[in-house]
Amino acid sequence: MSLFGANTGFGSGGTGVFGTTTTDSHNPMKDVEVTSPPDDSISCLAFSPPTMPGNFLIGGSWANDVRCWEVQDNGQTVPKAQQMHTGPVLDVCWSDDGSKVFTASCDKTAKMWDLNSNQTIQIAQHEGPIRTIHWIKAPNYSCVMTGSWDKTLKFWDTRSPNPMMSLQMPERCFCADVVYPMAVVATAERGLIVYQLENQPSEFRRIESPLKHQHRCVAIFKDKQSKPTGFALGSIEGRVAIHYINPPNPAKDNFTFKCHRSNGTNTATPQDIYAVNAISFHPVHGTLATVGSDGRFSFWDKDARTKLKTSEQLDQPITACCFNNNGNIFAYASSYDWSKGHEYYNPQKKNYIFLRNAAEELKPRNKK
């Protein structure tokens, strides 16, 4: 972990290893490029949990495949394995011990991938494409939670073909996040449901959405005691809402902020507003990263309510992002997200996954 955690070399300066010229805007931040990226848009990224040594990155894509890379300390990425679905993969997650990867796909199935044996078996079946998949590890049970466009949220014991539990949602699941004992699901039509997972999953509260438009992504954040206390919700309208579940003063504590828009302070020309494609919280600092259709990523400190950094603009939207388990690496994927329809889809255009050193840039701003 030495080189990647320190301030040397990779990620902070152009190394020239990849031969990109400075005028090429596919990697303006000069971050490390992951080798053998998928052939179609990357829908999701996930790093391995701390229970296993090393950093392994899983990426699912619209080319129906899930790939696994090992990220070494010197920044080199080594493709390790790949598995296929029969439809585009929309979400991936790791089990808590790092031995299994769960993948959810538009082919209405979810699979469990045993990395040691490189075998997959199907563990879930829905009536519609599965949009989200999360591993839940509770003291008295473990299961996989799948959210689908068939408006159900199902919980699966991987050994049985029938779900342990199935909860009905008011609308299609668009995004979800789980930090035990809390789970948040954002659905179509601005639906927002919080579930509590102790003993068994049950609906905790339905929340009136703080946003006016379609929900796009959600991420739970924790308080100083590492207990989940709220979530960040992103929409297609370049806005993120920070919402606490039980704040002392909701009007003061909950807020929204605008992001991923062009023309910062210039109000003369109409702004371009881009969707927030993904939100990730830094596991150590509690600061967050947002990535958008404008091809930029931004780091924010929600407690100080300030922006920490915005990247240069990439030539493609950024569709997914995640931090590794100790927060040293920020991975983001540059590929088309369909935000402008099929006319702007170019199957020949290369998709990228970049890795960036995240140890320094995400430190919270000191409140004065």
Added chain:
Amino acid sequence: MTVCNFFLQGRCRYGEKCWNEHPRDERGGDYRGTQQPSRGGYGNRVWINPSQRTGGDYVQPSSFSRDGDNDWSRGGGGADVKSSDFSFSGQNRFSALASHSHSDKDVQSPTDDVDTIQKDMEIWQTSGQWPFSCYSVLPGKLSGFVEVSPEELRLEYYTGRASGDLQAYMNSVQQLADQWRSRVQELRTMSSSTRISVISELNDPSSQTSTHEFGSSASGFGTTSSSSSSSSGFGAGGLFWIQSEILGNGTNYISDFFLIYPHASGFGSGAFAQPPSGFSAPAASAASFSFAGPAADNKSSAAAASSSVSAFSFKPPPGGSSGPADGGGFGQSSTRAADTGLFSAHSDLTAEELKEFTAKRFTLGQIPLKPPPADLLVV
């Protein structure tokens, strides 16, 4: 002219050439030929001139400042961003902003809402943001917007591409886009009739279910579950019900209905917890749905024996019943007649169907799949 912050800190690198004002002790100074009075005076205005900004390493408080729309400060639990939360070189830059931009719109009158809607529509039109999204102004949700996520649209494209028929996809996207455009324009120009309907929608969210069956779960939150069940039973398949959606606002029923993702457990809210095993039949055939025309559909409706809700049509029951709770029973295996028009002629309907249409209430299990005759509609 605005006051230059760097100058106040003693580190303005533009000096005399600076576009902002460097306040001196005597205020008669005429900097670069401009005579504008300085706003807000000394030290309590922040203005980071984008052209003068150094790199990207400045904290940009403007992104977090009070945004123009105030309507999330109530109801949704949004917050007035307190000026004290912004810390930047120890100066409280936002005191000016906070004081006069305070949310005195905490209670918004309907006319404010209407103005907000108009502004939002204008922004939506010009900003290039995703069009297929719902829209709401608290506390109500506005009808007429179809909610489709980019992933759903993309999946339609991919399945169309795989089957070789992209024209269907193109058509539906075109229809969706046209519908969106007209609705946004309608709301932006806000004729008096639009205004009335919008205000009534905002004030009474539960009344929306009667005019708009698809996806508008304004009633899904905070209202009783019985009203949500009639509206949330639909629209799982994003694109595929757009044909009926187009008919939406005036007529209150559907002529053709394609459900691509049959629900695991039928209608409405509540934890049905029905095991999916009973509904696994049409899984393969669902992918073969195309919405090019009604004739293409019926494979799964024939396959679905009884309990699968893969295809059904629905007229809001005149008696107000909230639909079958078990979610099944509509899969009449007789293939539906391909209707090209909105309504059927009397001659197209069988005697039973006509009887159903003329009856006060539909009989469960015998609700006709064909659209009613125009003259029988009670609007």
